[in-house]
Amino acid sequence: MKVALIFGTRPEAIKMAPVFYQLKNIGIDAKVLVTGQHKEMLYQVLDLFEVKPDYDLEIMKQGQDLSELTSRLIQKVDKVVKDEKFDYILVQGDTTSAFVGALVGYYNQIPVGHIEAGLRTGDIFSPFPEEANRKLIGNIADIHFAPTVVNSKNLLQEGYCSSKIIETGNTVIDALYWVKQNKSSDLEKIKEKYNIHNKKYILMTMHRRENWGKPMENVLQGVRKYLEENKDLYLVFPMHLNPLVRESVNKVLEGFERKILIDPLEYLEFIAIMDGAHYIMTDSGGVQEEAPSLGKPTLVLRDTTERPEAIEAGTAKLIGTSAGNVYNYMKLLEGNLYQEMSKANNPYGDGKTSERIGNYLKNRRK
Numbered sequence: 001m002k003v004a005l006i007f008g009t010r011p012e013a014i015k016m017a018p019v020f021y022q023l024k025n026i027g028i029d030a031k032v033l034v035t036g037q038h039k040e041m042l043y044q045v046l047d048l049f050e051v052k053p054d055y056d057l058e059i060m061k062q063g064q065d066l067s068e069l070t071s072r073l074i075q076k077v078d079k080v081v082k083d084e085k086f087d088y089i090l091v092q093g094d095t096t097s098a099f100v101g102a103l104v105g106y107y108n109q110i111p112v113g114h115i116e117a118g119l120r121t122g123d124i125f126s127p128f129p130e131e132a133n134r135k136l137i138g139n140i141a142d143i144h145f146a147p148t149v150v151n152s153k154n155l156l157q158e159g160y161c162s163s164k165i166i167e168t169g170n171t172v173i174d175a176l177y178w179v180k181q182n183k184s185s186d187l188e189k190i191k192e193k194y195n196i197h198n199k200k201y202i203l204m205t206m207h208r209r210e211n212w213g214k215p216m217e218n219v220l221q222g223v224r225k226y227l228e229e230n231k232d233l234y235l236v237f238p239m240h241l242n243p244l245v246r247e248s249v250n251k252v253l254e255g256f257e258r259k260i261l262i263d264p265l266e267y268l269e270f271i272a273i274m275d276g277a278h279y280i281m282t283d284s285g286g287v288q289e290e291a292p293s294l295g296k297p298t299l300v301l302r303d304t305t306e307r308p309e310a311i312e313a314g315t316a317k318l319i320g321t322s323a324g325n326v327y328n329y330m331k332l333l334e335g336n337l338y339q340e341m342s343k344a345n346n347p348y349g350d351g352k353t354s355e356r357i358g359n360y361l362k363n364r365r366k
């Protein structure tokens with residue numbers, strides 16, 4: 001059985017690496033087709049996990065537009081899929097690469113397995129365009145690997161048959177456990193490298209399209225106001241390589257001293273920096289899933305989330321993007337709320353998600 005893993009961005013690489021190794025372990029011929037939607041941020045992860053793509057379509061352009069990216073990708077992915085005659089295609093999540101991988105699979109009548117299926121906010125524009133991508137992939141998929149019970153319920157409500165939904169957990173936890181077991185990180189050395197040793201810091205990331213511009217600037221204004229009043233705290237912000245993100249960050253934080261603005265961190269370093277943070281502020285999906293395992297309070301800088309599990313577990317709060325709300329929640333974290341949110345809890349998996357996905361494919365082969 002020849003299975004293609006099609007992906008192109010940083011989070012997909014993190015979440016697909018454990019699946020790739022599991023398929024190899026059970027004797028499935030797994031091929032990696034990276035679209036190259038991301039370049040530097042993708043290879044940071046592939047190198048760490050020692051995954052060598054069989055194909056790299058090198059599609060990335062600076063400031064790529066969604067329509068252009070999608071249309072260029074369809075033809076390039078289609079060519080590889082036709083040449084290789086895969087028996088099965090796996091895509092993960094909700095990116096443009098995942099959507100195109102699924103669509104091309106469908107056009108070539110190859111069954112598609114959707115990893116991280118069933119996440120929904122109910123708002124087609126938030127996250128944009130990911131909410132539509134994940135629904136469209138769902139329509140095409142042969143099987144839905146749903147991380148949690150919430151996700152499988154979403155799919156059942158949309159009319160998908162229970163026999164096509166497998167509750168697996170999220171492969172992000174497999175990746176996290178793998179890194180903890182196989183790659184030791186020295187937090188103190190990493191902190192020294194970024195000049196944050198002996199500093200109390202808040203870790204922040206922001207990159208979502210619906211937050212570009214004004215919402216991101218509002219958040220940063222709230223953060224700046226709070227930090228100007230709290231002189232023991234630093235802000236560490238590994239900035240996404242998207243120039244629009246950097247523009248907003250540089251604009252609002254200009255002249256503010258206690259900031260450490262850095263390039264995207266290698267995954268291993270990022271996990272260590274998360275572990276050492278006082279708390280986390282983010283609009284990232286993956287970070288929302290990892291933070292509860294590390295017992296880090298997380299303020300989610302969005303109006304919606306498809307990951308209610310961490311909020312229900314008490315480790316995350318959905319706080320929106322207004323400067324006032326951001327400031328108020330930062331202030332609230334000075335009190336009891338901080339202890340309440342710091343309890344380690346992991347609603348996203350037991351580290352065996354890839355095994356379950358592999359088992360499905362192995363049994364399907366017979």
Ligand code: UD1
Nearest residue numbers: 009037038039040041042061062063064095096130241242
């Ligand atoms: C994409 C995904 C989003 C995911 C995010 C993870 C879509 C529609 N969105 O958004 O779901 O959360 O990846 O990070 O697929 N860039 C570089 N080097 C890199 C990566 C990005 O320079 O290695 C710059 C480029 O200018 C690029 C821009 O970042 O044009 C945006 O990248 P793109 O993949 O279009 O969207 P993301 O915002 O990263």
Ligand code: UDP
Nearest residue numbers: 011014238264265266267270284285286287
């Ligand atoms: N991450 C990383 N380096 C960074 C920031 C994030 O390795 O500087 C990891 C993080 O641990 C998580 C993933 O990237 O696993 C999340 O990616 P991103 O926020 O880009 O995308 P999303 O999850 O929102 O789709």
